Amino acid sequence: MNRRATPQPLDVRPVTDAELADWTRAVNTGFLRPPTVPDRMLADRRVAFAGSRVSGAFDGGRCVATFRSFDQELTAVGGAAVPADGISNVTVAPTHRRRGLLTRLMADDLAAAKERGDVVATLIAAEYRIYGRYGFGPATTMTEWSIDVPRAGLDPRWAGPLDGGRIDFADGEEIRRLGPQLHERLRRERAGVIDRNEHWWAARTGRLWLYGDAWVEPFFVVYRSADGVVEGMASYRTDEKWSDAKQPLNTAAVNWLTAVTPAAERALWHYLCSIDWIATVRTGWRAPDDLLPLHLPDPRAASITTQADWLWVRVLDVVRALEARTYAASGVSVLEVVDRAGLAGGRFLLDATPDGASCAPTTRDADLTLDVADLATLWLGDETVGRLVSLGRVREERAGAAREADALLRTSGRPWCPDMF
Numbered sequence: 001m002n003r004r005a006t007p008q009p010l011d012v013r014p015v016t017d018a019e020l021a022d023w024t025r026a027v028n029t030g031f032l033r034p035p036t037v038p039d040r041m042l043a044d045r046r047v048a049f050a051g052s053r054v055s056g057a058f059d060g061g062r063c064v065a066t067f068r069s070f071d072q073e074l075t076a077v078g079g080a081a082v083p084a085d086g087i088s089n090v091t092v093a094p095t096h097r098r099r100g101l102l103t104r105l106m107a108d109d110l111a112a113a114k115e116r117g118d119v120v121a122t123l124i125a126a127e128y129r130i131y132g133r134y135g136f137g138p139a140t141t142m143t144e145w146s147i148d149v150p151r152a153g154l155d156p157r158w159a160g161p162l163d164g165g166r167i168d169f170a171d172g173e174e175i176r177r178l179g180p181q182l183h184e185r186l187r188r189e190r191a192g193v194i195d196r197n198e199h200w201w202a203a204r205t206g207r208l209w210l211y212g213d214a215w216v217e218p219f220f221v222v223y224r225s226a227d228g229v230v231e232g233m234a235s236y237r238t239d240e241k242w243s244d245a246k247q248p249l250n251t252a253a254v255n256w257l258t259a260v261t262p263a264a265e266r267a268l269w270h271y272l273c274s275i276d277w278i279a280t281v282r283t284g285w286r287a288p289d290d291l292l293p294l295h296l297p298d299p300r301a302a303s304i305t306t307q308a309d310w311l312w313v314r315v316l317d318v319v320r321a322l323e324a325r326t327y328a329a330s331g332v333s334v335l336e337v338v339d340r341a342g343l344a345g346g347r348f349l350l351d352a353t354p355d356g357a358s359c360a361p362t363t364r365d366a367d368l369t370l371d372v373a374d375l376a377t378l379w380l381g382d383e384t385v386g387r388l389v390s391l392g393r394v395r396e397e398r399a400g401a402a403r404e405a406d407a408l409l410r411t412s413g414r415p416w417c418p419d420m421f
Contacts, residue, residue: 010096011058012065012104019063020046023056026063030091031126033212044208048199053109057092057101064093067105069113072421073195074122074313075187077381077411078326085113085121085316086194088421106134107341114316114343119324120376121314122194124420131312135341137376138309140192140415141288145302147281149273153297158274161267164226170233172205175220178230185260190287191325191380192311192415200419204235204255218255221271223264232257232264236272248277254284256418266295285310287416311417313376318344321379322359327352329407336366336397337375344372352408367401370394381411 015023021042025035049068057065072086087109092101113121125131125138160166170178179201187193202208206215216237223232234257241249252272259265269292272281286292288307293299315321318337330353339345349362368385370378374393377383385402388394396402 010064010099010101012101012108013055013058015054015056015063017046019056019058020049020054022063023054023066026056026093027066027089027091029093030066038209041209044210048203048208048210053112054089055105055109057096057105059096064096065101065105066091067102067109069109069121072122073187074120075191075193076321076325076379077191077415078324079188079191080324080326081187081195082119082321082324083117084194085109085116085118086421087121087123090123102130103134110134110314110316110341110343117317119315119317119320120379121316123312123314124310124417125312128309131314132373134314135339135343135372135376136312136314137371137373138311139313139376139380140309140311140382140417142285142306142308142310142417143288143290143304144285144306145283145290145292146305147269147273147283147292147296148301148303149279149281151298152273152301154270154273156274158270161223161263161270163263163267165224165231165263165267167221167223167267167271170220170222172207172217172220174222175205175233175235176201176207178222179233179258182230182233182258182260186258189260190413190416191411192382192417194311194417194419194421196419221268223259223267225261225263231261232259232268234258234268234272238275238278249279250277251280251282252278253282256284257286258418262291265291269295285418285420287414287418289414311415313379315344315372315376315379318346318348318372318375319359319361321375322348322350322352323357325357325379327354327357327408328410328412330354331404331408333401333405333408334362334364334367335375336369337372338369339372350408365397367396367398368394368405369397378405378409380415381409382415384410 024037028035052070055067056063068089069087072084073081074084203210218235218237235255293302333350350359385405389402
């Protein structure tokens with residue numbers, strides 16, 4: 001009589017330095033990448049992961065599930081930075097599914113983040129249906145455009161910004177020197193933006209090799225205003241494609257583009273569309289309400305190629321999360337927050353004004369009942385309470401409460417996270 005073998009208990013724990021190579025092989029396997037780990041990549045990961053919380057599940061000495069988290073800052077509505085638990089490198093080997101490994105790794109990490117005092121946890125979800133059960137909700141949207149350059153209507157003789165500014169090429173050293181300050185300006189102004197540490201800049205300029213193929217240097221350009229202030233920069237790559245009739249059909253693919261003024265944004269997009277031989281510009285991950293199409297004489301030249309959820313948020317401290325953000329109107333709302341994990345549930349009274357907000361546990365009757373994942377979706381202002389009520393995800397306990405909450409929580413500009421992590 002055949003009997004199925006009983007699975008042996010798996011060891012879930014922090015990863016030692018000696019196990020990092022095996023852990024990285026498991027990450028690569030989970031993301032369907034070649035499992036080989038080059039020596040330099042492993043050495044650079046040791047540098048970049050210092051201070052990270054690297055965990056795994058082991059079966060007989062082999063790593064079969066991976067998880068990493070690290071300290072992060074996320075910009076709330078209004079510009080305040082809140083401490084966050086950034087989560088990445090989450091995989092479970094296909095040979096070890098349905099054994100609760102992700103649940104154990106996630107529960108341990110979120111409990112530790114709560115204990116540390118993190119306000120939220122964040123991640124970029126590779127698959128939509130996984131993370132809602134852990135209290136995460138999609139909080140920002142990403143849009144990518146493809147620009148048909150000949151159709152855009154721009155002057156092909158364009159030779160520089162018309163506002164007195166200028167665009168110059170830069171090397172990696174200059175980007176590492178100028179980029180962090182520019183990004184800090186952006187994240188003080190835009191909800192949803194996360195911080196970039198020195199390892200981010202090192203990896204994007206060839207100093208560290210953390211992902212994918214061997215480093216190939218992209219083009220870097222910097223925009224300076226008429227008074228010499230750096231207000232924008234971009235990184236992009238190009239291919240080499242010609243038609244049978246010897247016509248150039250090359251594409252410029254933007255790795256990232258940062259601009260803190262509309263003038264800088266307009267100048268950088270016009271520059272990218274003016275490069276000789278470039279017929280198409282792929283924009284990379286942009287905000288869904290990006291000004292890009294309207295910077296072109298013919299906005300229809302920019303067609304959306306990707307639009308999807310991006311940054312997912314898990315609220316760990318309701319009081320601090322709601323007090324950290326700003327509100328355009330005054331009002332009071334009592335929220336019944338349901339959290340199956342027991343980390344952030346309860347009934348809370350939000351008293352908001354444009355000058356500040358207070359939030360505290362309360363015994364008053366609830367106006368709205370919602371899951372902690374739906375609170376995360378609403379927190380950065382990219383979704384409406386009314387839509388979630390219509391979907392049955394938020395329950396309106398008092399008539400008119402959804403409309404009143406929307407007046408508090410909605411924002412004039414949509415949140416945006418420009419980064420993958």
